[in-house]
Amino acid sequence: MAGNFKITVLMENTAGNDKLIAEKALSFHIETNRTQGLFDTGETSAVVSNAVALGVDLSKIEWIALSHGHLDHTGGLAGVLEASGGSKVYAHPDVFVTKESADADGKMENDGVPLDQQAFKALGARLELSSKQVEITENIILTGEIPRKTDYEAPEEKYYLRNDEGVKLDPFLDDQSLILKTPKGLVILLGCAHAGVVNIVKHIIAITNESKIHAVVGGMHLMRSSEERIAKTVAALQELGVEKVGPIHCTGERAFAAFRAVYGDNCFAAPSGTVLEF
Numbered sequence: 001m002a003g004n005f006k007i008t009v010l011m012e013n014t015a016g017n018d019k020l021i022a023e024k025a026l027s028f029h030i031e032t033n034r035t036q037g038l039f040d041t042g043e044t045s046a047v048v049s050n051a052v053a054l055g056v057d058l059s060k061i062e063w064i065a066l067s068h069g070h071l072d073h074t075g076g077l078a079g080v081l082e083a084s085g086g087s088k089v090y091a092h093p094d095v096f097v098t099k100e101s102a103d104a105d106g107k108m109e110n111d112g113v114p115l116d117q118q119a120f121k122a123l124g125a126r127l128e129l130s131s132k133q134v135e136i137t138e139n140i141i142l143t144g145e146i147p148r149k150t151d152y153e154a155p156e157e158k159y160y161l162r163n164d165e166g167v168k169l170d171p172f173l174d175d176q177s178l179i180l181k182t183p184k185g186l187v188i189l190l191g192c193a194h195a196g197v198v199n200i201v202k203h204i205i206a207i208t209n210e211s212k213i214h215a216v217v218g219g220m221h222l223m224r225s226s227e228e229r230i231a232k233t234v235a236a237l238q239e240l241g242v243e244k245v246g247p248i249h250c251t252g253e254r255a256f257a258a259f260r261a262v263y264g265d266n267c268f269a270a271p272s273g274t275v276l277e278f
Helices: 046-053 077-084 117-122 197-208 227-239 253-266
Strands: 006-011 027-031 036-039 063-065 087-091 098-102 108-110 125-129 134-137 140-142 159-163 166-169 178-182 185-190 213-219 244-248 275-277
Touching (some): 046 077, 063 134, 077 087, 077 117, 117 125, 178 197, 185 197, 197 213, 244 253
Parallel strands (some): 036 063, 063 087, 087 125, 213 244
Antiparallel strands (some): 006 275, 027 036, 098 108, 098 159, 159 166
């Protein structure tokens, strides 16, 4: 039986009012009558300030799920753990691999999780690391690794991993999305969709055996994509029956406009402070 959900956007690139902070980051608070949790934690402890301003009591959260290991989705984790008194943290093992990104001049900068596993454990994180699909609670599923099948959704050549063997292009095996089973159909929350939003939606349809996708909300990482890829993405989500889209965070203005042209009012922004109910 699907459950009712209240989703509060704790952090996004824009803010809904002057009492809230905006970061180029993302964090969702998810609440049902049985559980509360977070999907991503923003870039800094400002996510905690926004939670307070929005009346979200972080001491009541039972779990945190991380979409991937970039700083703008994990940087606020320490602050959230301190505010919550500790919590289960679900993530892919590669979340803790050293991640770097290249700036406009090709200079590499650290872009990963700010603390190591032991430091997070000391703050009360009970780490649940898996590359597989995980049922966090009834009607809430973390996807696990996403198979790459769509030819136009290759990883962007800007993000890298560093290990003992050197530096290589980040394949983003850690990129995961959150599935919410609601009375209106599936709602999919994205981090940055580095795995490709079309790949993600197709995989979710396959693993859930449900084809009714009510909404896809989150970053789609199309801000530097070609017009062709954007057009193909919009068309593919329509063909897959996605009813509503919230293309925010790293999606980019061009892609948002392309979605809006096709989806009309069923395409929406979701700045910090937005509340969605399904």
